[in-house]
Amino acid sequence: MKKVIPYIIGHIQLEELPGGEAFAIAPGQAYFFSCWWRQVPLGQFFIEQEEVFDAQVLEKKIFDAIEPALRWYCAAAGLAPTDYRSLLLQKRYTDFAMLLDTTLAAYAAVAADTVDVSVIICTRNRPDDLQRCLQSLATQTCQPREIIVVDNAPSDDSTRLLVEQYPAIRYYKEPRGGLSIARNAGLRIATSQLVAFTDDDVSLHPLWLYHVAETFRKPGVYAMTGLVLPAALDTESQQLFEKEWSFNNGYCDRSYDSAYFRGSLAKGPKVWEIGAGANMAFRRGVFDTAGFFDERLGAGAAGCSEDSEMWYRILAAGLEIRYNPRAVVYHEHRKELTALFRQLFSYMRGHTAAALIQQQQIQEAGYRRYLYHKLTKSYLPLLVKNVFRHPFRYKMLQIQVRGIFSGVLFYMRNRNKPPQTNLT
Helix, strand or coil: CCCCCCEEEEEEEHHHCCCHHHHCCCCCCEEEEEEEECCEEEEEEEECCCCCCCHHHHHHHHHHHHHHHHHHHHHHCCCCCCCHHHHHHCCCHHHHHHHHHHHHHHHCCCCCCEEEEEEEEEECCCHHHHHHHHHHHHCCCCEEEEEEEEEECCCCCHHHHHHCCCCCCEEEEECCCCHHHHHHHHHHHCCCCEEEEEECCEEECCCHHHHHHHHCCCCCEEEEEEEEEECCECCHHHHHHHHHCCCCCCCCCEEECHHHHHHHHHHCCCHHHCCCCCEEEEECCHHHHHCCCCCCCCCCCCCCCHHHHHHHHHHHCCCEEEEEEEEEEEECCCCCHHHHHHHHHHHHHHHHHHHHHHHHHCCCCCHHHHHHHHHHHHHHHHHHHHCCCCHHHHHHHHHHHHHHHHHHHHHHHHCCCCCCCCCC
8 A cells, every 4th residue: 555645835925926935845755836926826746756856847837827827916016928937937937926016015914903703613512623723713903893613413512612712702602403504594693894704723814804804896796706725735635635626726716697597597506616614705685685504404404515515596686796816714624534524525415416406496507407417417327437557536426426426315305305404
């Protein structure tokens, strides 16, 4: 069995160039680098164990990673595309830095002391994870008006005892199990105009909340998601998840609106690509239009996709969702393969159930066709191809196919149940 080499996670601060040699790439080591310019994330890349690097090759790798974002920022600033590559490869670092400052000047953070945001964290029996999340909230450049911890059907008092150490944090015990139920409970007691959700297994970049609030300065934006980076890539499970099923949605701003929704309705809008529930926020009033989270979906029910199904309803109402990569969180992926297998099964189960619920809402949506093609044109041929060649890959595919069939059965059993069971 091949030994798993942990990836060293590094953050390249481009303003600290010159010199690829400054990154001290060690032979035989694996790396995951994210690239930043004055707190603005611009790209990422892997260095595998067997790759050989020198300073020039590394600088080319950096530029290839950040070029898409630089093009987007140039276009957003109304600037002509500039040859950053030649400046970097010629080691003209001062000129390179001046161009980046010009291009990204509008995104320099000017943080307020407090923003009108309620941050909701739903948790169950994971006080150590929750404590790390709360500590990262305490280091935010600007603070939320309130923090709410929803203790979801706990089997002990560990969460309550932890939250009691933070007098400013509101604690709420929700006895009914299920992530959507917990999120809805948090929504019902939140008092701010903006509501942000994160998970207990997430740590937050110090400017996360600032950029969450910044996204809603545009009046027409009703929901947002942000960039999710890995907190660690030590195990095979964590590395597989990041490379195959990452929460990362890229380093360029994106808008999802009624044009996107109408244009993709016939094939089934891929709302699951909008972002991750571990890093999302809403205008409080959008829930009056779109409703609360569907309690048939999410962890503790179908398995997942309560977030993307909510985005589907927001888009169906003609409202805009933004993806803002400057709002950054770091997620602790599952460490063990057995946990990853359970996660993949739950993801495909919830994904399938949500797609069929979305089809039920709008009959013209193409989700039945999407699921049929996903199963018959993708998964089943790959299963046959890998049954003898790649037993591990075969097992991963088998788990996902089982998740699809389980999701169909879950939908059939629960399609007539109300999406929310406690509206008071």
